[in-house]
Amino acid sequence: xxxxIYVIGHKSPDTDSVTSAxxxxxxxxxxxxxxxxxxxxxxxxxxxxxxxxxxxxPYPEKLTDATDKKVILVDHNEMAQAVDNLNMENIVEIVxxxxxxxxATGKPIFFLNEPVGxxxxxxxxxxxxxNVPISKEMAGLMMSAILSDTVLFxxxxxxxxxxxxxxxxxxxxxxxxxxxxxxLLKAKSDVSSKSAKDILLGDFKKFDFxxxxxGVGQIEVMDLxxxxxxxxxxxxxxxxxxDAEGLDMIxxxxxxxxxxxxxxxxxxxxxxxxGFEKAFGGKIQNNSIYKxxxxxxxxxxxxxxxxxxxx
Amino acid sequence: xxxxIYVIGHKSPDTDSVTSAxxxxxxxxxxxxxxxxxxxxxxxxxxxxxxxxxxxxPYPEKLTDATDKKVILVDHNEMAQAVDNLNMENIVEIVxxxxxxxxATGKPIFFLNEPVGxxxxxxxxxxxxxNVPISKEMAGLMMSAILSDTVLFxxxxxxxxxxxxxxxxxxxxxxxxxxxxxxLLKAKSDVSSKSAKDILLGDFKKFDFxxxxxGVGQIEVMDLxxxxxxxxxxxxxxxxxxDAEGLDMIxxxxxxxxxxxxxxxxxxxxxxxxGFEKAFGGKIQNNSIYKxxxxxxxxxxxxxxxxxxxx
Numbered sequence: 001x002x003x004x005i006y007v008i009g010h011k012s013p014d015t016d017s018v019t020s021a022x023x024x025x026x027x028x029x030x031x032x033x034x035x036x037x038x039x040x041x042x043x044x045x046x047x048x049x050x051x052x053x054x055x056x057x058p059y060p061e062k063l064t065d066a067t068d069k070k071v072i073l074v075d076h077n078e079m080a081q082a083v084d085n086l087n088m089e090n091i092v093e094i095v096x097x098x099x100x101x102x103x104a105t106g107k108p109i110f111f112l113n114e115p116v117g118x119x120x121x122x123x124x125x126x127x128x129x130x131n132v133p134i135s136k137e138m139a140g141l142m143m144s145a146i147l148s149d150t151v152l153f154x155x156x157x158x159x160x161x162x163x164x165x166x167x168x169x170x171x172x173x174x175x176x177x178x179x180x181x182x183x184l185l186k187a188k189s190d191v192s193s194k195s196a197k198d199i200l201l202g203d204f205k206k207f208d209f210x211x212x213x214x215g216v217g218q219i220e221v222m223d224l225x226x227x228x229x230x231x232x233x234x235x236x237x238x239x240x241x242x243d244a245e246g247l248d249m250i251x252x253x254x255x256x257x258x259x260x261x262x263x264x265x266x267x268x269x270x271x272x273x274x275g276f277e278k279a280f281g282g283k284i285q286n287n288s289i290y291k292x293x294x295x296x297x298x299x300x301x302x303x304x305x306x307x308x309x310x311x
Numbered sequence: 312x313x314x315x316i317y318v319i320g321h322k323s324p325d326t327d328s329v330t331s332a333x334x335x336x337x338x339x340x341x342x343x344x345x346x347x348x349x350x351x352x353x354x355x356x357x358x359x360x361x362x363x364x365x366x367x368x369p370y371p372e373k374l375t376d377a378t379d380k381k382v383i384l385v386d387h388n389e390m391a392q393a394v395d396n397l398n399m400e401n402i403v404e405i406v407x408x409x410x411x412x413x414x415a416t417g418k419p420i421f422f423l424n425e426p427v428g429x430x431x432x433x434x435x436x437x438x439x440x441x442n443v444p445i446s447k448e449m450a451g452l453m454m455s456a457i458l459s460d461t462v463l464f465x466x467x468x469x470x471x472x473x474x475x476x477x478x479x480x481x482x483x484x485x486x487x488x489x490x491x492x493x494x495l496l497k498a499k500s501d502v503s504s505k506s507a508k509d510i511l512l513g514d515f516k517k518f519d520f521x522x523x524x525x526g527v528g529q530i531e532v533m534d535l536x537x538x539x540x541x542x543x544x545x546x547x548x549x550x551x552x553x554d555a556e557g558l559d560m561i562x563x564x565x566x567x568x569x570x571x572x573x574x575x576x577x578x579x580x581x582x583x584x585x586g587f588e589k590a591f592g593g594k595i596q597n598n599s600i601y602k603x604x605x606x607x608x609x610x611x612x613x614x615x616x617x618x619x620x621x622x
Binding site: 094097098099100101102103104105106107108109110111112113114115129157298299302303306307 | 405408409410411412413414415416417418419420421422423424425426440468609610613614617618
C-alpha cells in the first residue's frame, strides 16, 4: 500500500488548521492523490468540534509525531509551529496565509501563500481553479474557517476576497453565515468549563524573535469579564510553562471580540519585558498592556514584537 | 509619485528570470499595480537579447542595488541569489519554481512556488486565472522561458504542464516553438566570442550547503567540443573566483544539450571534493566528473550536493 500523506495544520490546532486539513485532503483525493489523509497536530478545540458535529464530518486523525511521515502543511509554514519530528525533506506541499517563516526544502514543491484572512478561502479557490465541485460539508468547513479566523470579518487580516468566499460558500452550505458565525464564536469563547492551561494552550504558537524564545497565545471571548476569575491562574500557568520550556517570554492575548480590543498578558525576563513594552508602546501594568482595536496575532502582535526585538 | 515596485529575477539573469520580470510586471500593471516595473539583477545574456530583439520588447532596467527598494521576486526565492542590499521586509510578492530557500518575512505575502520547468509557465497561468489577455509579445517571452529552462523539454524538470503551456503560447506568439527554441539554444550556446569569465558567470548561483560556501554555474552548448579550447582558462577563472570570494568550492556544469550529458567541473578544498564525489558517486578526474543524463542544476546537481554535505 502506498504510504499516507498527512495533510496537517499547526500545533494547538484551531478551526482553520483542522478544516484546511480536511478540505485540502478532500481536494487532493478528488485530484487523484488518494494517499492524502487529514490530520490534526493536537487535540481539536470546542469550536471545531461544534463545527464538525454540525456538518457530520468525522474528526481527523491526531498526529503528534511526524517521524518518517510525508506531510502537506496547511495554515502554517514555520517549523517551530509544525508537528514534532518533521523532516523538511518530507514536506510535499504547503498552503498557508501567514508570514514566510524561513523553511527550506531540498527540492521544488508547491507552496502557495496568500495574504488573506484564512487558509480556507485559498483552498476554496483551489477547488474552483481545478474545477472540483464543493460539497455542502466542505463548503461549511471552509466558510467557518474564514469566519473564525477573521472573527466575523472584524479582524484587520480580513480582505474583500474573504467576504466574497464566505458569500459563495454559505450558499452551498445552506446556512446564514453571520448567525452561524455567532454560534461558532460562542462555542469558541465558552471559557466556563476550561482550565487555565486549556485557555493558555488553546491557540498557542512559538516564535523566535531574533533569539528571544517566545510563546504567543490567544483566546477570544465575547466579554473579557468572563476571564476575570481565571486571570491569576492563567498567569501562574504562563510562568510555569515559561520555566518548564526555557522560554524568555510568554504573551497571551485576551481578546474581546465584541469590544474589539485585547488585554495582552505578559510574563518573562526583564529584557523581554522591555521589548514587549517597546512593541506595544506602553508600560506593563498588572501583568498586561491593554490595546484597543488589536484583534490579530498575525498582523498586530507578531510584527511589532518582531520589530522590537530586531537587532 | 508612488514608489516603483521592481519585478526582478536572480543575479546572473537567464531568460526565465528576465522574461518573468517583464511578463509579471505587465500582468501586475494590467491588474492595477501601475508602479510595477521589470528589472534585471545584472547584464542580460545573448539568448535573452536575441529573444527581446525578436519580439521588439525593450530591455528591462538593470538594478544591482535594492537599498530601500520594494521588489517582487521572480524565478528565485533565496536571499543568496537576490539582488544586493535587499531588505526582506521590502519583498512584496514571490513567484518561483525552485526549492524553498529559507527566506522569512515579517508579514504575510503572496508566494507562489510550483514544481514546473519555468516561472514563465506559472505566470502564463496567472494571466489566465485573472482573465488578462496575453499579447503576442508576452506569449513569445513566456514560451521562450519554458523552452530555455527545460532545454526544449529535455530537462527532467519539464512537466506536462510546461508542454501544454508552450503549445498554447506558441499559437498566440505565432511561431513554431521547436524551431524557435533551436534558435534560442544557438544564441545561448555560442561560446566562440565569450571569455572564460563570461562562461563561468553567465548562469551562476551561490549556495550554502550546510556551511560549505559554494557557487554552482552552468553553461549549455550544442557540442562540448566547443568548450575544449577554453577549459584551462575556465578552471583558472573558477580558482581565482573561489579565492577572491572565500568560497569552499565552485562547480560548473558544462552541459551538452544534444548528447544530454554534463561534464561537471570542480575546484575546491579537500573536504568539498569529498562531498562532491559523494554527491555524484564518482572520482574527480581531470578536474571533473562526467554524468550522462544530467541536465538540470536545480533537480540533478543541487539536491545531491545538499544531501552529500548534510551534517
